[in-house]
Amino acid sequence: MLFWLLLAVNSITMGGLLFLLSAGFSLIFGLMRIPNLMHGSFFMLGAYLGATFLARGMNFWAAALLSAAAMVVIGGLIERFLLRRLAGQDLAQVLLTLGLSFVVADLCLMVWTGDPIQPPTPPGLAGAFRAFGMFFPIFRLAIVAIAVVVAVALWLMIERTRLGAMIRAGVDDPAIARVMGIKVSQLFTLIFCLGAGLAAFAGVIGAPYLSIYPGLDADMLPLALIIVILGGAGSLAGALLGSFIIGFLYNFGQALFPDLAYVILFLPMLLILVLRPQGLFGRVG
Amino acid sequence: MSALVLEDLCKSFGGLRVTRNVNLVVAPGERRLIIGPNGAGKTTLFNQITGDIRSNSGTIRLFGRDITRIPARQRAHLGMARTFQIITLFPRDTLIRNVMLALLGLSPLRWNPFADLDRRRDLRERALAALARVGLDRLAERALSETSYGERRRVEIAMALAQEPKVLLLDEPLAGLSLEERREMSTLLAALPRDVTVVMIEHDMDVALEFADRITVLHFGEVIVEGTRAEVVADARTREVYLGA
Amino acid sequence: MPPGAVRALCLGAALAVLAALPWWMANPYYVNIASQILFWAVFALALNVLVGYAGLTSLGHAGLFGMAGYTAGLMLAAGAGHAAAIVAALLATLATTAIFALLALRATGIGFLMITLALGQILWGIAYRWASLTNGDNGVKLADRPAPLGLHLSSPDAFYLATFAVFLLCLASMRLFVRSPFGASVRGTRDQPRRMRTLGYNVWLVRFLAFLFSGFWTGVAGLLFVYYNQFISPQVVALQTSAEVLLMVISGGVGTLFGPVAGAAIVVVMKNVASAYVERWNMVLGIIFVLIIVFMPEGLVPGAARLVRRGYRGLRAGSGPAAAEAAASPGTAGR
Incomplete structure (x- = not known):
């Protein structure tokens, strides 16, 4: 019983982290129509930066925010100076993010070496509290709480603000948004920065739980990809649902079928592809 | 009927x-x-x-x-054959190749991975004949990208006619x-x-x-x-x- | 002499020089590099069928490549003979390709790319995590290379000659494909799928068959790879490999017969040179990728030709025509 409950707590934690990762991925995909293959890199680079700040004695949350801010800047530079040059050529843009992901992976290997880093849990949140005769790790619950706060904040932004209205219009139809006088290109930069920052933030707060190692980027990217295929491009609710589905599959798969845990993650995606011929990509070939 | x-x-x-x-x-x-x-x-x-x-x-x-x-x-x-309001042709190919694609569409030959398309005399002649019907046989070997808009409209018709609809x-x-x-x-x-x-x-x-x-x-x-x-x-x-x- | 004959003569001479390579190249290290170039070229040619001619960019081909290598390796480890292992590997690769195609052809463009990426990751996951089947991170070792027609392929020279023969077969089949009515059908579905449908083509089936053709040669390349290294590990199945072979196709020039061969040569040589001096092959790979996509989307070979032409015209006539030239040359990577 305890085992299952712990597994469920871990699943929810993972779901929260995945939401922070995939919300930005989904918005970028919905708006710019490209899967950002650097998204795992943002997560990993953010985590490494955060770990470095922590090692310098910085407060955990300050490190997470600073790392996110750094990634916002880096994301903005990439969008403005590289992706922008290839506007309208979606395939070239995707391949560009793929190439950059290799550069980032190698840079990280160069700077932080191949040894895994596991930053300590922030002091105030270490340990567990007792309830219903069981122990719950506080930090993991904190991750979930943060994910919920971010989800609500993003939802309010999308649904209640002028900026959100523009994003929604852009996701529905970029051409129409342009006609309506929305500066779609500035919106792209904004969303790309936001996605990069969120991914980095997730990387830092996930680090004590997942640890940081070479290949973390390649582990996270496919998860974001699956979640968006499941949840639909540009849909926050879809990203949330997809994140928790994958969070549960990840942990329960790991526990029950360790050999096939990774493959199981892809099953919902395959089902969607088989059962919904039009897929979530719109038209059939 | x-x-x-x-x-x-x-x-x-x-x-x-x-x-x-x-x-x-x-x-x-x-x-x-x-x-x-x-x-x-x-x-x-x-x-x-x-x-x-x-x-x-x-x-x-x-x-x-x-x-x-x-x-x-x-x-x-x-x-049934049609032409498109917005010209829908194969810009990288020659005119005759465009028409040959139309002919291939109705021929089982289109699945053949071994034949040499350029040496299919029968197909070339039929394509040439279709181009002649729209007065473009002289430009058969010209790349579509080098033709005028009016010529492309006629290629559209030649492709449709080639299929003998x-x-x-x-x-x-x-x-x-x-x-x-x-x-x-x-x-x-x-x-x-x-x-x-x-x-x-x-x-x-x-x-x-x-x-x-x-x-x-x-x-x-x-x-x-x-x-x-x-x-x-x-x-x-x-x-x-x-x-x- | 007509230009066609000159080309044929040059090509024949080049192939003759390549065929005779073991006799004029004394250093086995270079012979081995030549073998690598050739089997990577087979892989790149295979991917080019989809990327170049069908206009479908796959990021999952490493999975198919690895499927062939792993099947052969595991069959041999289980005690099967080389012939059985090779046949089984090709059949397994074809079957996997068919499944890939059924799923990925639900979409085109970016959707196709995402689905193939995910499918490739599934195979990577199997190779890496299903340790009881694939031996996980430790990979699979092959004890021996085969000896077709009594010629044992253990020496670099013998292996090179066998690889060269397969490469020639592949090149010939590609040439046949490009010039065939079926090849024309495939290119048609790339340029105007809707028009192809109204002309009577089954666009889906054309793409499916092109995918199978691509998968077959990917399997052959995977077999050459695994026999060359006598070892295969999950790294081979990773996204990196898919990206690397895509770089070969793009750098050489998509949708051309010799582009992928040139691309394979460039990437393999760079990889060997880079790894001799720096450890940073992935960084080099990424940077080249970015540079080519931003500055030479049509590929190194056509791109370099364009830059030279532009420079030449720029010298003669100022900058005006150069801009027109740049605008007129179609960017192919965006397709």
Whole structure:
């Protein structure tokens, strides 16, 4: 019983982290129509930066925010100076993010070496509290709480603000948004920065739980990809649902079928592809 | 038996009903003109007839055979060919290659990975003949990207003719052509053999009216007038929606 | 002499020089590099069928490549003979390709790319995590290379000659494909799928068959790879490999017969040179990728030709025509 409950707590934690990762991925995909293959890199680079700040004695949350801010800047530079040059050529843009992901992976290997880093849990949140005769790790619950706060904040932004209205219009139809006088290109930069920052933030707060190692980027990217295929491009609710589905599959798969845990993650995606011929990509070939 | 019959054909996009209960009967060998203001649903109707988009309801018959649920590619094999309002050709290939692709579409040869396409004499000659019918045989080896807009319109027709269709659908074949090109095109259209049934959407009334046996006026997705040239031109509703602008 | 004959003569001479390579190249290290170039070229040619001719960019081909290598390796480890292992590997690769195609052809463009990426990751996951089957991170070792027609392929020279023969077969089949009616059908579905449908083509089936053709040669390349290294590990199945072979196709020039071969040569040589001096092959790979996509989307070979032409015209006539030239040359990576 305890085992299952712990597994469920871990699943929810993972779901929260995945939401922070995939919300930005989904918005970028919905708006710019490209899967950002650097998204795992943002997560990993953010985590490494955060770990470095922590090692310098910085407060955990300050490190997470600073790392996110750094990634916002880096994301903005990439969008403005590289992706922008290839506007309208979606395939070239995707391949560009793929190439950059290799550069980032190698840079990280160069700077932080191949040894895994596991930053300590922030002091105030270490340990567990007792309830219903069981122990719950506080930090993991904190991750979930943060994910919920971010989800609500993003939802309010999308649904209640002028900026959100523009994003929604852009996701529905970029051409129409342009006609309506929305500066779609500035919106792209904004969303790309936001996605990069969120991914980095997730990387830092996930680090004590997942640890940081070479290949973390390649582990996270496919998860974001699956979640968006499941949840639909540009849909926050879809990203949330997809994140928790994958969070549960990840942990329960790991526990029950360790050999096939990774493959199981892809099953919902395959089902969607088989059962919904039009897929979530719109038209059939 | 009629060449083409549409019964209560409907198509909506979202809540927008683009074609509404369209009924149309085209006799073999007939030249039918479909006119109507912009947004009347003419091109959508064409796409429904060729199977490019699925109809929501209604029936399409080609020489008596119900083809409503048959995919676009099989309609081509049943003798239906079309041209596109927006030119849809293969820009990297030569003119003759474009026409050869049209010929291949109906030939089992298209699956052959071993033959050398350039050495298929039979195919080349038939493609050349189709180009000759639109007066482009001299430019057969020219790359499509190096031809004029008017020439491309004629390549569209050559590709359709090469398939020796029983029913030919022409979507604004005169669009964007110069005065002289229009004259050439109308001569070309007039010379089409009578065993081909032609349905044409066109805005150029001078050429189109002369060409047509019967005319259908489409307005907001509905057929509002149908008849001979004289009848349609004389009809008050036609004037109202189209001519009397 | 007509230009066609000159080309044929040059090509024949080049192939003769390549065929004789073991006799004029004394250093086995270079012979081995030549073998690598050739089997990577087979892989790149295979991917080019999809990327170049069908206009479908796959990021999952490493999975198919690895499927062939792993099947052969595991069959041999289980005691099967080389012939059985090779046949089984090709059949398994074809079957996997068919499944890939069924799923990925639900979409085109970016959707196709995402689905193939995910499918490739599934195979990577199997190779890496299903340790009881694949030996996980430790990979699979092959004890021996085969000896077709009594010629044992253990020496670099013998292996090179066998690889060269397979490469020639592949090149010939590609040439046949490109010039065939079926090849024309595939290119047609790339340029105007909707028009192809109204012309009577089954666009889906054309793409499916092109995918199978691509998968077959990917399997052959995977077999050459695994026999060359006598070892295969999950790294081979990773996204990196898919990206690397895509770089070969793009750098050489998509949709051309010799582009992928040139691309394979460039990437393999760079990889060997880079790894001799720096450890940073992935960084080099990424940077080249970015540079090519941003500055030479049509590929190194056509791109370099364009830059030279532009420079030449720029010298003669100022900058005006150069801009027109740049605008007129179609960017192919965006397709």
